[in-house]
Amino acid sequence: MAICELRGISKHYGSGATLVKALDGVDLAFEAGEFTVISGPSGSGKTTLLNLVGCLDAPTAGSVLLEGRDVSRIAGRAQAKLRANRIGFIFQSFNLIPVLTALENVEMALHLAGTKGNKRQLAKDMLAAVGLGEMMKRRPTQLSGGQQQRVAIARALVKSPALVIADEPTANLDTATGAAILEIMRDMNEQMGATFLFSTHDPRVMDQARRVVNLRDGRLVDDDVREAPSANGHDPSAAPAEG
Numbered sequence: 001m002a003i004c005e006l007r008g009i010s011k012h013y014g015s016g017a018t019l020v021k022a023l024d025g026v027d028l029a030f031e032a033g034e035f036t037v038i039s040g041p042s043g044s045g046k047t048t049l050l051n052l053v054g055c056l057d058a059p060t061a062g063s064v065l066l067e068g069r070d071v072s073r074i075a076g077r078a079q080a081k082l083r084a085n086r087i088g089f090i091f092q093s094f095n096l097i098p099v100l101t102a103l104e105n106v107e108m109a110l111h112l113a114g115t116k117g118n119k120r121q122l123a124k125d126m127l128a129a130v131g132l133g134e135m136m137k138r139r140p141t142q143l144s145g146g147q148q149q150r151v152a153i154a155r156a157l158v159k160s161p162a163l164v165i166a167d168e169p170t171a172n173l174d175t176a177t178g179a180a181i182l183e184i185m186r187d188m189n190e191q192m193g194a195t196f197l198f199s200t201h202d203p204r205v206m207d208q209a210r211r212v213v214n215l216r217d218g219r220l221v222d223d224d225v226r227e228a229p230s231a232n233g234h235d236p237s238a239a240p241a242e243g
Helices: 046-053 076-086 102-113 119-129 145-157 175-192 203-208
Strands: 004-013 020-030 035-039 061-066 087-091 163-167 195-199 211-216 219-225
Touching: 004 046, 020 046, 020 211, 020 219, 035 046, 035 175, 035 203, 046 061, 046 163, 046 195, 076 087, 076 102, 087 145, 102 119, 102 145, 119 145, 145 175, 175 203
Parallel strands: 035 195, 035 211, 087 163, 163 195
Antiparallel strands: 004 020, 004 061, 211 219
């Protein structure tokens, strides 16, 4: 069974002469453990698709299924609970809470999900897994951009979601730091088995994807499934990133 399935999805904004078809009859399915890029030019429907999959918006027509459940019509508390428990989000602007430490930002995700057990220890373990074991008491302003994105990755993954949605996760990072962040996400994908869906223009992310779904004018134009890249697919001659 697919982790996520889109059946006949359309999303329209406006009406009449101002009608915009952000998505127009899209059918897609994503299996467990995928590392997939949603690509296309600006206005192609990438962000709209991720918003629908992430239960941040509802389609005009069609259905979105997550783990076999039609989530396209749920709202309110049920929708918030689903996002808190089964979906992790990684944003290009990090979206960390500035008054909380790295540890507290990650731990907050567990509180929102209603996770049982030692939430603080789970948060510590996840921060250590992304290489921030020595920086967990720092606030976001005391961290570099790459370090903040590592916190965001830890926050997204600590609750063991079925699906991780990453919207341009390397866009605000320099080349070396972006490559390091991508490698962390690849490692987490392989270790935890969560399905990763990226929206990106970054060729480095596309090169590492196992599948590239291309949209144009709200329609699916290409769905390229590839051989899995090597674990050390990044440039071995590149200097290690500080971030």
